[in-house]
Amino acid sequence: MESPNGDSSTIENRGLACQSCRKRRRKCNLETPCSNCVKYGIECVPIDKDLRRRRHSVGYLKSLENHIAHLEALVRELRPEKTDKTFPGADTERRPTSSPSPALTLSASATPVARGPQAGGSIYPTNSLALLSRRASKSQDDATTDTPRARLKNMSRSPFILRALSLFFKWLYPGHYSFIHRETFLSAFFGDPATKTYYCSEELVYAIAALGSILSDKSEELYSQSSQYYNIAKTTVLQKIFQMNDSSLVGSTPSSKLAIIQTLLCLAFYDIGNGENPLAWYSSGLAFRVAHEIGLHLNFESWSNVYEDELSVLDIEVRSRIYWGCYLADHLICVLFGRSTSLRLSNSTVPETDELPDVETGIEDYLYDSRVTLSMAKPLKELIVLSRITELFASKIFIQSESITQRSEHLLKFNSEVAQWRLNLPEQLRWSKELLKDIEDFNPTISYLWYHYYTVLLSYNKPFIEELNESKIVAEDTIEEICYLLKAFKSKFGGYEKSSIYMIYSAILAIQCCKTKGVDNRKLSELKEFLISPTLNFELGKKFIDKEVGSDPTDLFGTLLDGNDFALEYNFDFSLLNEIDTLIGGSQSKLT
Structure with a gap:
């Protein structure tokens, strides 16, 4: 073949954008280094040749056309003759004589798909966990615009969706959303061919955007x-x-259900933020049930034979992150609601996640501070340790069969263990009351660790404040630190618009403790001011102040807001799904 270049002369550089600005599609000021690269602290790589001016010779193009025609002829010769099996008298000699595999028989069966929960405990219809994936062919995907891939592509162009995702990852992530790995989600969302598509789905995008x-x-x-x-x-x-008007999970693989788990947990926290605790308990329970059914809590070596493709090291790390994020979400929700956990350490054999590689550039709009590397593994592991402590002491502290003296002794040991946990934190995660008094600049994507600690400490000590002087001291010190943090947040950002659920529940627990006899309540007005602030967008705070949540004696979660003990024996019956029609409602409406 001829040289692909019609003109071999070197094209003169006539002011071209650098490599980084081209990749991020930003306007480059054409200097070296350019202003964007200086701003984000990355290497500025200039472009020497304008590839848009590159032209191919007529002879080179002709040779390519001939080569393509030759390959097409070979494909036609190798393609087997098609047989229409539905046409009477079709040739039956070409049909395979061996019986199909059970998986193929199941997926190709003409029997209507069973809907709703099945006997045996699974929340899926009986064939929904089959490992055979029935994917549409590429030609089918390309032939229509109404495919998940096409819809995700349209969503990635929506200014509303992009801004909503940016707000979520800047202000709420990681927090109690560490079951999402931001980098793989964004890569799949923007169509990176090197990232597996099941790390993102329409419903997950909408849940995060909400x-x-x-x-x-x-x-x-x-x-x-x-x-x-x-x-x-x-x-x-x-x-x-439940495969109502959507049977896309029939014959799907465990990997395709990762986004289902993440979506349900995002919906649960949305409900928590708006005071809809029964719905939150329902959604989170479904998520943890799905996680168990696909074996997300197990070591991946024992499940390597069931995945539809070979898992890379990154895939295993991401799955580990998703599981331990679910584990922390489960423990947080159970602390808030006073219920027993679904994901237990004794049943978890998956190793803890290590630090995952960051995307080099291109996600600056989804970072709180692009100049600071956000460590995920260290706070995640520390919170796992804290959750282990709470899991160990929960049954000892809140078991009703023991005397108040015995339970108090367990609580004192618990407080000691938690205090030691705080002292042993790595330096970059450690904090103190003295630090919070004068704090002016702090990263809200790190302070979630502190709020988690406050939530656990107040939840466990609140029922014992009147009986134990130490619990009263712990509560007063914790309330003071919470007020320092809220004051610093308002001072830096001018309001509470970007507040998290962690902040709201910490304030609610602090108010409940302030109302307990013998506790210094001088901070009560500050805490109430935060919850009724017009800049606080979550409805939970206002509902709590107005006593709209937990006032009904039949409310499942009145234990939290009335200050009662944990009801660890409570179990949600997932086979009773009569309300599913109400939850799903009518036909799905799409945004235009």
């Missing part, structure tokens, strides 16, 4: 989209799980 849009200003149109995003995500995910 949470992110809550953080926008109430006067913005994006804020009004939050409930619509939530309803679309909930409708889509429940229809997939």
Whole structure:
């Protein structure tokens, strides 16, 4: 073949954008280094040749056409003759004589798909965990625009969706959302061919967007989209799980259910933020049930034979992150609601995640501070240790068969263990009351570790404040630190628009402790001011102050707001799904 270049002369550089600006599609000031690369602290790589001016010779193009024609002829010769099996008298000699495998028989069966929960404990219809994936062919995907791939592509161009995702990852992540790995999600969302597509789904995008849009200003149109995003995500995910008008999970693989788990947990935290605790308990319970059914809690070496493709080291690390994020979410929800955990350490054999590689550039809009590397593994492991402590002492402290003296002794040991946990934190995660008094600049994507600690400490000591002087001291010190943090947050950001659920529940628990006899309640007005602030977008705070949550004696979660002990014997019956029609509602509506 001829040289592909019609002109071999070197093309003169006539002011071209650098490599980084081209990749991120930003305007480059054509200097070396350019202003964007200086701003983000990355290497500025200039471009020497303008590839847009590169032209191919006529002879080279002709040789390519001939080569393509030759390959097409070979493909036609190798392609087997098609047989129409539905046409009477079709040639039966070409049909395979061996019986099909059970998986193929199941997926190709003409029997209607069973819907709703099945006997035997699974939340899926009996064939939903089959390992054979029935994917549409590439030609089918390309032939229509109404495919998941095409819809995700359209969503990635929506200014509302992009801003909502940016708000979520800047202000709420990682927090109690560490079951999402930001880098693989964004790579799959933007169509990176090197990232597996099952790390992102329509319902997961809508669920994250629902949470992110809550953080926008109430006067913005994006804020009004939050409930619509939530309803679309909930409708889509429940229809997939129970296969109502959506049988895409039939014959699907364990990997395809990762986004289902993440979506359900995002919906649960959305419900928690709006005071809808029964729905939150329901959604999170479904998520943990799915996690168990696909073996997410088990070491991946024992499940390597069931995955549809070979898992890379990164895939294993991401799955580990997702599971331990679910583990922490489960323990947090159970602390808030006073219920027993679903994911237990004794049943978890998956190793803890190590630090995952970061995407080099291109996600600056989804970082709170692009100049600071956000460590995920260290705080995640520390919170796992704290959750292990709470899991160990929960049954000892809140078991009703023991005397108050015995339970108090267990609580004192618990407080000692938690205090030691705080002292042993790595230096970059450690904090003190003296530090919080004068703090002016702190990263809200790190302070979630502190709020988790406050939530656990107040939840366990609240029922014992009147009996134990140490519990009263612990509560007063914790309340003081919470007020310091809230004051610093308002001072830095001018309001509470970007507040997290951690902050709200810490304030609620602090108020409950302040109302207990013998506790210094001088901080009560500050805490109430935070919960009723017009800039606080989550509804939970206002509902708590107005006593709209937990006032009904039949409320499942009145134990939290009434200050009663944990009800660890409570078990949710997932086979009773009569309300599923109400949850799913009518037909799914799509945003235009």
